[in-house]
Amino acid sequence: xxxxxQKLKEDKKILSIYFTAGYPELNDTVNIIQDLExxxxxxxxxxxxxxxxxxxxxxxxxxxxxxxxxGMNTELLFEQLKDIRKSVSIPLIIMGYFNPVFQYxxxxxxxxxxxxxxxxxxxxDLPLDVYLQDYEATFKKYGLINIFLITPQTSDERxxxxxxxxxxxxxxxxxxxxxxxxxxxxxxQQAYFERIAALDLNNPQIVGFGINNAETFNQATRTTSGxxxxxAFIKHLNQFGIEGIPxxxxxxx
Amino acid sequence: MSYNADEKGYYGxxxxxxxxxxxxxxxxxxRQNYIQIMEEPSFKKEFxxxxxxxxxxxxxxxxxxxxxxxxxxxxxxxxEDLCHTGAHKVNxxxxxxxxxxxxxxxxxxxxxxxxxxxxxTATVCALMGIECVVYMGEIDIARQAPNVARMKxxxxxxxxxxxxxxxxxxxxxxxxxxxxxxxxxxxxxxxSVVGPHPYPDMxxxxxxxxxxEIKSQLxxxxxxxxxDYVIACVGGGSNAAGAFYHYLDTEDVGIIAVEAxxxxxxxxxxxxxxxxxxxxxxxxxxxxxxxxxxxxxTEPYSISAGLDYxxxxxxxxxxxxxxxxxxxxxxxxxxxxxxxxxxxLEGIIPAIESSHAFAVLEEKTFKPNDIVVINLSGRGDKDLxxxxxxxxx
Numbered sequence: 001x002x003x004x005x006q007k008l009k010e011d012k013k014i015l016s017i018y019f020t021a022g023y024p025e026l027n028d029t030v031n032i033i034q035d036l037e038x039x040x041x042x043x044x045x046x047x048x049x050x051x052x053x054x055x056x057x058x059x060x061x062x063x064x065x066x067x068x069x070x071g072m073n074t075e076l077l078f079e080q081l082k083d084i085r086k087s088v089s090i091p092l093i094i095m096g097y098f099n100p101v102f103q104y105x106x107x108x109x110x111x112x113x114x115x116x117x118x119x120x121x122x123x124x125d126l127p128l129d130v131y132l133q134d135y136e137a138t139f140k141k142y143g144l145i146n147i148f149l150i151t152p153q154t155s156d157e158r159x160x161x162x163x164x165x166x167x168x169x170x171x172x173x174x175x176x177x178x179x180x181x182x183x184x185x186x187x188x189q190q191a192y193f194e195r196i197a198a199l200d201l202n203n204p205q206i207v208g209f210g211i212n213n214a215e216t217f218n219q220a221t222r223t224t225s226g227x228x229x230x231x232a233f234i235k236h237l238n239q240f241g242i243e244g245i246p247x248x249x250x251x252x253x
Numbered sequence: 254m255s256y257n258a259d260e261k262g263y264y265g266x267x268x269x270x271x272x273x274x275x276x277x278x279x280x281x282x283x284r285q286n287y288i289q290i291m292e293e294p295s296f297k298k299e300f301x302x303x304x305x306x307x308x309x310x311x312x313x314x315x316x317x318x319x320x321x322x323x324x325x326x327x328x329x330x331x332x333e334d335l336c337h338t339g340a341h342k343v344n345x346x347x348x349x350x351x352x353x354x355x356x357x358x359x360x361x362x363x364x365x366x367x368x369x370x371x372x373x374t375a376t377v378c379a380l381m382g383i384e385c386v387v388y389m390g391e392i393d394i395a396r397q398a399p400n401v402a403r404m405k406x407x408x409x410x411x412x413x414x415x416x417x418x419x420x421x422x423x424x425x426x427x428x429x430x431x432x433x434x435x436x437x438x439x440x441x442x443x444x445s446v447v448g449p450h451p452y453p454d455m456x457x458x459x460x461x462x463x464x465x466e467i468k469s470q471l472x473x474x475x476x477x478x479x480x481d482y483v484i485a486c487v488g489g490g491s492n493a494a495g496a497f498y499h500y501l502d503t504e505d506v507g508i509i510a511v512e513a514x515x516x517x518x519x520x521x522x523x524x525x526x527x528x529x530x531x532x533x534x535x536x537x538x539x540x541x542x543x544x545x546x547x548x549x550x551t552e553p554y555s556i557s558a559g560l561d562y563x564x565x566x567x568x569x570x571x572x573x574x575x576x577x578x579x580x581x582x583x584x585x586x587x588x589x590x591x592x593x594x595x596x597x598l599e600g601i602i603p604a605i606e607s608s609h610a611f612a613v614l615e616e617k618t619f620k621p622n623d624i625v626v627i628n629l630s631g632r633g634d635k636d637l638x639x640x641x642x643x644x645x646x
Contacts, residue, residue, distance in 0.1 A: 103548030124273035
């Protein structure tokens with residue numbers, strides 16, 4: 001069974017952390033993953049940096065630029081991760097933009113992911129219809145779960161379509177924004193969370209964007225299965241380094 | 254084979270809409286409505302009226318006698334440089350501002366490199382009294398001070414793009430981010446035939462007035478609608494898309510797309526996407542783009558800011574790949590020389606972008622009876638500093 005499915009069966013709210021591979025230092029990738037697991041994180045999104053991350057705000061953009069400058073690339077990331085399953089057992093997801101995956105070759109990329117023990121991919125700019133037509137079979141062949149995004153503007157009809165195409169969880173973007181843009185959830189978000197809960201989807205939802213402390217984590221997970229923290233974690237890494245990971249996780253739960 | 258976009262926005266294998274879900278509702282609203290709106294009589298009437306009385310269309314198709322004599326062929330210039338604001342860009346911004354109004358949008362965003370599209374957007378926003386924010390790379394803001402001032406005079410807010418390489422591609426990223434953050438009230442006026450479907454097709458349709466006029470003007474002057482060749486420069490490719498549009502499926506008409514070789518294709522400082530690019534995704538479109546083997550988008554170079562884009566519109570990628578279009582790349586030096594020659598022979602100082610198209614006359618020999626139309630996409634006023642520096646004037 002895919003580790004994501006297993007994790008989703010546990011009776012707890014999932015804390016997922018995103019970080020950019022190759023940042024702050026090129027060879028931090030494995031240490032960050034190990035420390036996050038040690039500190040009780042349930043799921044990790046490993047960011048494959050891209051030169052033009054247009055769904056991301058300044059924090060992730062800057063960490064991506066820095067990671068690329070440090071020398072991070074697709075092959076190197078796979079190289080760094082090749083023994084990760086000897087020490088880490090929580091689900092690992094690679095999140096990135098479609099072009100680097102496309103250049104690597106979608107099939108070759110998926111194959112390497114399977115060899116390493118990656119459980120899923122989040123590629124925000126690989127649209128639903130293209131995925132279904134061209135790549136679903138390849139993802140399935142290598143046991144990879146593709147995770148789609150929905151936003152407050154996504155219609156119920158389209159959410160149903162996305163739910164049908166999903167087989168892990170749905171990444172619920174909390175507000176109309178790029179990453180790291182909002183702080184705190186207002187009545188608009190609460191209404192959105194309730195609307196999605198009422199749809200009674202097949203796939204659980206994990207909320208991302210705008211989560212940066214215990215309060216927002218609890219708000220986001222009231223009606224959902226978990227929440228993802230990205231920009232706030234990267235800011236913390238930038239300020240306190242890897243040693244600061246335990247302190248950061250303690251501020252969330 | 255058709256050279257126009259299919260209903261999903263594909264030109265052969267190129268095009269489509271590779272966008273994050275956050276942009277889906279915005280582009281979907283546009284996709285569902287753009288053709289219908291463009292075909293509404295009230296839309297057409299207002300668009301035609303503004304093109305005529307505000308932009309100054311039709312622009313002349315001018316027989317360049319001295320240039321023709323020098324190259325021993327018949328050369329016509331399509332004078333887009335005479336459009337209000339100094340280039341073809343305004344054809345598209347007029348169309349899109351009317352589209353935005355029909356869609357009930359009350360805020361406009363745009364990206365700009367050299368500032369021409371930013372000025373054309375700020376112009377139509379002033380005309381319609383609509384709020385306008387233009388994203389421009391921090392480096393370009395410093396390089397293009399007069400256009401920044403023009404946009405400000407026109408009431409637009411110019412926001413610096415501080416990320417990445419701080420040039421056109423980053424300004425485009427910032428505009429897209431703004432749209433993600435303002436999905437309901439804002440329309441994004443893209444300046445070229447790039448971006449996710451329906452932009453490449455919509456912008457090409459707004460620019461197609463160029464070839465529509467060439468047809469009727471040529472009929473009047475030469476008794477035929479079709480030239481032997483149409484030549485246009487290509488950055489993202491909007492002036493070329495407009496100049497080629499009504500000739501795409503007429504295979505007798507030779508289509509020549511001119512890219513910027515910069516300091517030479519192999520110099521590492523070039524913007525010749527057809528020669529240096531590989532298939533990939535940029536700004537929501539599958540097309541040819543300049544990138545590292547790892548899929549990171551690289552920074553192009555050209556002396557002309559308008560050709561300085563790492564990709565090319567999907568229509569042009571398809572014209573290149575299918576062989577329908579002939580792609581020629583011209584160095585900075587050859588373009589500058591051609592610009593000076595046009596100034597001296599015809600009394601017309603072209604934009605450096607357009608100068609690239611004229612340099613083809615040195616590269617390729619045409620027959621004496623060939624009718625060659627060159628799209629003179631913009632005037633050179635904005636480039637005076639570059640001409641002055643280059644020729645030590």
